[in-house]
Amino acid sequence: MPLIDRNLFLATVGLIAGVILALGFATASAAGTPASGVGRASAPTVHHRSVEVDGLSIFYREAGDPTAPTLLLLHGFPSSSSMFRNLIPALADRYHVVAPDYPGFGRSAMPLVTEFEYTFDNLSRVVEAFTEKLGLNAYSLYVMDYGAPVGYRLAVKHPERVQGLIIQNGNAYEEGLEGFWDPFRAYWKDRTAETAKPLAGFLNIGATKWQYTHGTRDPHVISPDAWTVDQYFLDRPGNKEIQLQLFYDYGSNPPKYAEWQAYFRRHQPPALIVWGKNDPIFPASGAYPYKRDLKNVDFHLLETGHFALEEDGDKIARLIRRFLDTNVN
Numbered sequence: 053m054p055l056i057d058r059n060l061f062l063a064t065v066g067l068i069a070g071v072i073l074a075l076g077f078a079t080a081s082a083a084g085t086p087a088s089g090v091g092r093a094s095a096p097t098v099h100h101r102s103v104e105v106d107g108l109s110i111f112y113r114e115a116g117d118p119t120a121p122t123l124l125l126l127h128g129f130p131s132s133s134s135m136f137r138n139l140i141p142a143l144a145d146r147y148h149v150v151a152p153d154y155p156g157f158g159r160s161a162m163p164l165v166t167e168f169e170y171t172f173d174n175l176s177r178v179v180e181a182f183t184e185k186l187g188l189n190a191y192s193l194y195v196m197d198y199g200a201p202v203g204y205r206l207a208v209k210h211p212e213r214v215q216g217l218i219i220q221n222g223n224a225y226e227e228g229l230e231g232f233w234d235p236f237r238a239y240w241k242d243r244t245a246e247t248a249k250p251l252a253g254f255l256n257i258g259a260t261k262w263q264y265t266h267g268t269r270d271p272h273v274i275s276p277d278a279w280t281v282d283q284y285f286l287d288r289p290g291n292k293e294i295q296l297q298l299f300y301d302y303g304s305n306p307p308k309y310a311e312w313q314a315y316f317r318r319h320q321p322p323a324l325i326v327w328g329k330n331d332p333i334f335p336a337s338g339a340y341p342y343k344r345d346l347k348n349v350d351f352h353l354l355e356t357g358h359f360a361l362e363e364d365g366d367k368i369a370r371l372i373r374r375f376l377d378t379n380v381n
Contacts, residue, residue: 097115100112102159102160103182105185108155108160110161110178110182111159111160112182113140114148114150117148120147121190121191122148122150122190122191123147123191123194123372124151124183125139125150125194126200126202127151127199128197128198129298130255130285130286131278131282132160133153134158134278135196135361136149139361142366143372146376154175154179155168156168156170162290164290165290165293170294171297172201172202176202176205188213191214191215192215192376193207193216197333198298200219204315207312207321208315214319215321216322216324216380217324219326219342220325220327220361221327221334224313225309225338228335228337229338236299237303240302260283260286261279264279264357264358265357266331268357269355269363316345317345320346320347320348325350326367327339327360328360329355329356330355350375
Protein backbone atom coordinates (compact mmCIF):
# COMPACT_ATOMS: atom_id res chain seq x y z
CA MET A 53 0.00 0.00 0.00
CA PRO A 54 1.43 3.44 -0.93
CA LEU A 55 2.42 5.55 2.11
CA ILE A 56 -0.23 8.24 1.53
CA ASP A 57 -2.97 5.64 1.14
CA ARG A 58 -1.82 3.85 4.32
CA ASN A 59 -1.90 7.10 6.32
CA LEU A 60 -5.34 7.90 4.98
CA PHE A 61 -6.52 4.41 5.90
CA LEU A 62 -5.22 4.72 9.50
CA ALA A 63 -6.78 8.15 9.93
CA THR A 64 -10.12 6.86 8.69
CA VAL A 65 -10.02 3.88 11.09
CA GLY A 66 -9.21 6.23 13.98
CA LEU A 67 -12.11 8.50 13.10
CA ILE A 68 -14.55 5.59 12.92
CA ALA A 69 -13.32 4.23 16.28
CA GLY A 70 -13.78 7.65 17.88
CA VAL A 71 -17.33 7.91 16.56
CA ILE A 72 -18.18 4.43 17.86
CA LEU A 73 -16.74 5.25 21.28
CA ALA A 74 -18.68 8.52 21.45
CA LEU A 75 -21.89 6.77 20.46
CA GLY A 76 -21.27 4.20 23.19
CA PHE A 77 -21.00 6.90 25.86
CA ALA A 78 -24.09 8.62 24.54
CA THR A 79 -26.09 5.37 24.61
CA ALA A 80 -25.00 4.61 28.17
CA SER A 81 -25.97 8.12 29.25
CA ALA A 82 -29.37 7.86 27.58
CA ALA A 83 -29.94 4.54 29.37
CA GLY A 84 -29.39 6.25 32.69
CA THR A 85 -25.98 4.84 33.60
CA PRO A 86 -24.17 7.76 35.26
CA ALA A 87 -20.44 8.22 34.99
CA SER A 88 -20.16 8.27 38.79
CA GLY A 89 -21.05 4.58 38.93
CA VAL A 90 -24.19 5.15 41.01
CA GLY A 91 -26.20 3.00 38.60
CA ARG A 92 -25.47 -0.24 36.83
CA ALA A 93 -25.80 -1.45 33.26
CA SER A 94 -28.10 -4.24 34.50
CA ALA A 95 -30.54 -4.06 37.40
CA PRO A 96 -29.85 -6.14 40.52
CA THR A 97 -31.74 -9.40 40.76
CA VAL A 98 -34.81 -9.32 43.01
CA HIS A 99 -35.71 -12.62 44.65
CA HIS A 100 -39.30 -13.51 45.57
CA ARG A 101 -39.32 -15.89 48.51
CA SER A 102 -41.45 -17.23 51.34
CA VAL A 103 -40.44 -18.32 54.83
CA GLU A 104 -42.45 -19.95 57.60
CA VAL A 105 -42.88 -17.72 60.63
CA ASP A 106 -44.88 -19.03 63.58
CA GLY A 107 -46.73 -21.41 61.30
CA LEU A 108 -47.50 -18.72 58.70
CA SER A 109 -46.05 -18.48 55.21
CA ILE A 110 -44.58 -14.97 54.92
CA PHE A 111 -43.79 -13.77 51.41
CA TYR A 112 -40.97 -11.28 50.89
CA ARG A 113 -38.88 -9.59 48.23
CA GLU A 114 -35.13 -9.47 48.70
CA ALA A 115 -32.22 -8.09 46.73
CA GLY A 116 -28.61 -7.07 47.28
CA ASP A 117 -25.63 -8.45 49.16
CA PRO A 118 -26.71 -9.80 52.59
CA THR A 119 -23.43 -8.52 54.06
CA ALA A 120 -24.28 -4.94 53.02
CA PRO A 121 -26.28 -2.60 55.31
CA THR A 122 -29.91 -3.77 55.43
CA LEU A 123 -32.99 -1.72 54.66
CA LEU A 124 -36.27 -3.24 55.93
CA LEU A 125 -39.24 -1.92 53.95
CA LEU A 126 -42.62 -1.98 55.74
CA HIS A 127 -45.64 -1.40 53.51
CA GLY A 128 -48.92 0.39 54.04
CA PHE A 129 -52.63 -0.31 53.49
CA PRO A 130 -53.98 -1.70 51.23
CA SER A 131 -50.73 -2.63 49.55
CA SER A 132 -47.94 -5.13 50.13
CA SER A 133 -44.25 -5.40 49.26
CA SER A 134 -45.48 -4.70 45.72
CA MET A 135 -45.38 -0.98 46.56
CA PHE A 136 -41.57 -1.29 46.70
CA ARG A 137 -41.22 -3.15 43.38
CA ASN A 138 -39.30 -0.28 41.76
CA LEU A 139 -37.46 0.98 44.84
CA ILE A 140 -35.82 -2.36 45.65
CA PRO A 141 -33.69 -2.66 42.48
CA ALA A 142 -32.87 1.06 42.69
CA LEU A 143 -31.09 0.49 46.02
CA ALA A 144 -29.88 -3.09 45.88
CA ASP A 145 -26.53 -2.39 44.22
CA ARG A 146 -25.30 -0.89 47.52
CA TYR A 147 -27.75 -2.22 50.11
CA HIS A 148 -29.43 -5.41 51.25
CA VAL A 149 -33.14 -4.67 50.76
CA VAL A 150 -35.89 -6.81 52.30
CA ALA A 151 -39.67 -6.22 52.06
CA PRO A 152 -42.15 -8.65 53.67
CA ASP A 153 -45.93 -8.88 53.23
CA TYR A 154 -47.84 -8.86 56.53
CA PRO A 155 -50.27 -11.70 57.26
CA GLY A 156 -53.49 -10.97 55.39
CA PHE A 157 -51.69 -8.85 52.76
CA GLY A 158 -50.17 -9.62 49.39
CA ARG A 159 -48.85 -13.14 48.99
CA SER A 160 -48.38 -13.96 52.66
CA ALA A 161 -50.73 -16.36 54.43
CA MET A 162 -54.23 -15.02 55.01
CA PRO A 163 -55.76 -16.83 57.98
CA LEU A 164 -59.33 -15.75 58.75
CA VAL A 165 -60.10 -13.42 61.64
CA THR A 166 -61.26 -16.47 63.59
CA GLU A 167 -57.83 -18.08 63.09
CA PHE A 168 -55.43 -15.18 63.68
CA GLU A 169 -55.50 -12.09 65.88
CA TYR A 170 -55.24 -9.16 63.46
CA THR A 171 -53.78 -6.46 65.66
CA PHE A 172 -50.82 -4.16 65.14
CA ASP A 173 -49.14 -5.76 68.13
CA ASN A 174 -49.43 -9.11 66.39
CA LEU A 175 -48.32 -7.85 62.96
CA SER A 176 -45.24 -6.36 64.62
CA ARG A 177 -44.58 -9.62 66.44
CA VAL A 178 -44.68 -11.53 63.12
CA VAL A 179 -42.32 -9.02 61.47
CA GLU A 180 -39.98 -9.28 64.47
CA ALA A 181 -39.94 -13.09 64.15
CA PHE A 182 -39.43 -12.70 60.39
CA THR A 183 -36.33 -10.54 60.88
CA GLU A 184 -34.91 -13.01 63.36
CA LYS A 185 -35.60 -15.91 61.02
CA LEU A 186 -33.59 -14.11 58.32
CA GLY A 187 -30.87 -13.09 60.78
CA LEU A 188 -31.47 -9.35 60.37
CA ASN A 189 -29.78 -8.00 63.49
CA ALA A 190 -29.30 -4.42 62.26
CA TYR A 191 -31.31 -2.46 59.73
CA SER A 192 -32.73 0.87 58.69
CA LEU A 193 -36.52 1.00 58.64
CA TYR A 194 -38.64 2.39 55.81
CA VAL A 195 -42.07 2.98 57.34
CA MET A 196 -45.17 4.02 55.42
CA ASP A 197 -48.80 4.13 56.58
CA TYR A 198 -49.38 0.82 58.46
CA GLY A 199 -45.61 0.34 58.36
CA ALA A 200 -45.20 3.10 60.96
CA PRO A 201 -47.12 1.43 63.83
CA VAL A 202 -45.58 -1.92 62.90
CA GLY A 203 -42.06 -0.52 62.64
CA TYR A 204 -42.18 1.75 65.69
CA ARG A 205 -43.28 -1.14 67.88
CA LEU A 206 -40.26 -3.01 66.57
CA ALA A 207 -37.95 -0.03 67.17
CA VAL A 208 -39.12 0.48 70.76
CA LYS A 209 -38.54 -3.19 71.52
CA HIS A 210 -35.15 -3.40 69.77
CA PRO A 211 -33.67 0.11 69.53
CA GLU A 212 -30.18 -1.35 69.20
CA ARG A 213 -31.12 -2.87 65.84
CA VAL A 214 -32.39 0.32 64.18
CA GLN A 215 -29.70 2.26 62.32
CA GLY A 216 -31.98 4.83 60.74
CA LEU A 217 -35.55 5.73 59.83
CA ILE A 218 -36.98 6.55 56.41
CA ILE A 219 -40.46 7.95 57.11
CA GLN A 220 -42.91 8.28 54.23
CA ASN A 221 -46.46 9.27 55.21
CA GLY A 222 -46.25 7.30 58.43
CA ASN A 223 -47.83 8.92 61.48
CA ALA A 224 -46.65 9.14 65.10
CA TYR A 225 -48.36 12.36 66.27
CA GLU A 226 -51.93 13.43 67.07
CA GLU A 227 -51.48 16.41 64.73
CA GLY A 228 -51.39 13.97 61.82
CA LEU A 229 -54.86 12.54 62.45
CA GLU A 230 -57.11 15.15 60.85
CA GLY A 231 -60.75 15.04 59.68
CA PHE A 232 -60.22 11.97 57.48
CA TRP A 233 -60.03 9.95 60.69
CA ASP A 234 -63.37 11.05 62.17
CA PRO A 235 -65.30 7.94 61.01
CA PHE A 236 -62.47 5.78 62.35
CA ARG A 237 -62.68 7.50 65.73
CA ALA A 238 -66.42 6.75 65.80
CA TYR A 239 -65.64 3.10 65.04
CA TRP A 240 -62.99 2.92 67.76
CA LYS A 241 -65.42 4.38 70.28
CA ASP A 242 -68.42 2.21 69.37
CA ARG A 243 -67.82 -0.77 67.12
CA THR A 244 -71.16 -1.56 65.46
CA ALA A 245 -72.43 -2.47 62.01
CA GLU A 246 -73.56 1.14 61.64
CA THR A 247 -70.17 2.70 62.43
CA ALA A 248 -68.48 0.13 60.19
CA LYS A 249 -70.50 1.14 57.11
CA PRO A 250 -68.44 4.25 56.19
CA LEU A 251 -65.21 2.30 56.62
CA ALA A 252 -66.33 -0.53 54.35
CA GLY A 253 -66.33 2.04 51.55
CA PHE A 254 -62.54 2.24 51.78
CA LEU A 255 -62.29 -1.37 50.60
CA ASN A 256 -63.68 -0.96 47.06
CA ILE A 257 -61.80 -0.33 43.83
CA GLY A 258 -62.76 3.34 43.64
CA ALA A 259 -61.24 4.06 47.04
CA THR A 260 -58.12 2.03 46.28
CA LYS A 261 -57.56 3.93 43.03
CA TRP A 262 -58.21 7.23 44.86
CA GLN A 263 -55.41 6.47 47.34
CA TYR A 264 -52.97 6.15 44.45
CA THR A 265 -54.09 9.07 42.30
CA HIS A 266 -55.40 11.77 44.66
CA GLY A 267 -52.93 14.58 45.18
CA THR A 268 -50.58 13.53 42.39
CA ARG A 269 -49.22 16.01 39.88
CA ASP A 270 -50.30 13.79 36.99
CA PRO A 271 -52.54 10.80 37.77
CA HIS A 272 -51.88 9.43 34.28
CA VAL A 273 -48.32 8.49 35.20
CA ILE A 274 -49.57 6.19 37.99
CA SER A 275 -49.75 2.61 36.74
CA PRO A 276 -53.25 1.10 37.03
CA ASP A 277 -51.51 -2.14 37.93
CA ALA A 278 -50.82 -0.69 41.40
CA TRP A 279 -54.44 -0.39 42.55
CA THR A 280 -55.57 -3.41 40.49
CA VAL A 281 -53.11 -5.70 42.29
CA ASP A 282 -54.08 -4.31 45.70
CA GLN A 283 -57.77 -4.75 44.97
CA TYR A 284 -57.26 -8.33 43.87
CA PHE A 285 -56.00 -9.20 47.35
CA LEU A 286 -58.64 -7.07 49.10
CA ASP A 287 -61.39 -8.93 47.23
CA ARG A 288 -60.39 -12.38 48.51
CA PRO A 289 -63.12 -14.03 50.60
CA GLY A 290 -62.59 -13.11 54.23
CA ASN A 291 -60.19 -10.24 53.60
CA LYS A 292 -62.69 -7.42 54.17
CA GLU A 293 -63.27 -8.75 57.68
CA ILE A 294 -59.51 -8.70 58.22
CA GLN A 295 -59.23 -5.09 57.10
CA LEU A 296 -62.16 -3.96 59.25
CA GLN A 297 -60.52 -5.63 62.24
CA LEU A 298 -57.30 -3.71 61.53
CA PHE A 299 -59.28 -0.48 61.04
CA TYR A 300 -60.62 -1.03 64.53
CA ASP A 301 -57.26 -1.93 66.03
CA TYR A 302 -55.66 1.14 64.49
CA GLY A 303 -57.21 2.83 67.51
CA SER A 304 -54.51 1.13 69.59
CA ASN A 305 -51.84 3.26 67.92
CA PRO A 306 -52.50 6.85 69.14
CA PRO A 307 -52.12 5.80 72.81
CA LYS A 308 -48.62 4.61 71.91
CA TYR A 309 -47.53 7.89 70.31
CA ALA A 310 -45.99 9.16 73.56
CA GLU A 311 -43.93 5.96 73.83
CA TRP A 312 -42.72 6.25 70.24
CA GLN A 313 -41.85 9.91 70.70
CA ALA A 314 -39.87 9.04 73.84
CA TYR A 315 -37.96 6.49 71.74
CA PHE A 316 -37.14 9.21 69.18
CA ARG A 317 -35.87 11.57 71.89
CA ARG A 318 -33.85 8.99 73.76
CA HIS A 319 -32.24 7.06 70.92
CA GLN A 320 -32.11 9.76 68.23
CA PRO A 321 -32.05 7.53 65.14
CA PRO A 322 -31.08 9.55 62.06
CA ALA A 323 -34.22 10.13 60.01
CA LEU A 324 -35.08 10.88 56.41
CA ILE A 325 -38.61 12.23 55.91
CA VAL A 326 -39.95 11.94 52.34
CA TRP A 327 -43.63 12.84 52.63
CA GLY A 328 -46.29 13.24 49.95
CA LYS A 329 -47.71 16.54 51.17
CA ASN A 330 -51.01 16.25 49.27
CA ASP A 331 -52.04 13.12 51.16
CA PRO A 332 -55.42 13.61 52.94
CA ILE A 333 -54.96 10.40 54.95
CA PHE A 334 -51.63 11.32 56.51
CA PRO A 335 -51.22 15.03 55.70
CA ALA A 336 -48.06 17.06 56.11
CA SER A 337 -49.24 18.16 59.57
CA GLY A 338 -48.04 14.76 60.72
CA ALA A 339 -44.58 15.21 59.24
CA TYR A 340 -43.49 18.42 60.98
CA PRO A 341 -43.74 17.19 64.61
CA TYR A 342 -40.92 14.69 64.05
CA LYS A 343 -38.61 17.70 64.12
CA ARG A 344 -39.53 18.29 67.77
CA ASP A 345 -38.09 14.98 68.89
CA LEU A 346 -35.42 14.06 66.34
CA LYS A 347 -32.24 16.10 65.97
CA ASN A 348 -30.83 14.56 62.79
CA VAL A 349 -33.66 14.94 60.27
CA ASP A 350 -33.38 15.26 56.49
CA PHE A 351 -36.82 16.71 55.73
CA HIS A 352 -38.55 16.71 52.34
CA LEU A 353 -42.18 17.44 51.47
CA LEU A 354 -42.95 16.14 47.99
CA GLU A 355 -45.60 17.51 45.62
CA THR A 356 -47.50 14.24 45.42
CA GLY A 357 -50.00 12.06 47.28
CA HIS A 358 -50.27 9.07 49.62
CA PHE A 359 -48.24 6.53 47.62
CA ALA A 360 -45.37 8.92 46.92
CA LEU A 361 -43.16 6.20 45.45
CA GLU A 362 -45.47 5.90 42.44
CA GLU A 363 -44.74 9.43 41.24
CA ASP A 364 -41.47 10.35 42.96
CA GLY A 365 -39.76 6.98 43.28
CA ASP A 366 -36.56 8.08 41.52
CA LYS A 367 -36.19 11.14 43.74
CA ILE A 368 -36.90 9.16 46.90
CA ALA A 369 -34.34 6.53 45.88
CA ARG A 370 -31.68 9.23 45.41
CA LEU A 371 -32.49 10.77 48.79
CA ILE A 372 -32.34 7.36 50.49
CA ARG A 373 -28.96 6.58 48.93
CA ARG A 374 -27.54 9.89 50.11
CA PHE A 375 -29.08 9.45 53.58
CA LEU A 376 -27.79 5.91 54.04
CA ASP A 377 -24.37 6.75 52.62
CA THR A 378 -24.08 9.59 55.14
CA ASN A 379 -25.58 7.95 58.22
CA VAL A 380 -25.15 4.20 57.92
CA ASN A 381 -22.14 3.34 55.76
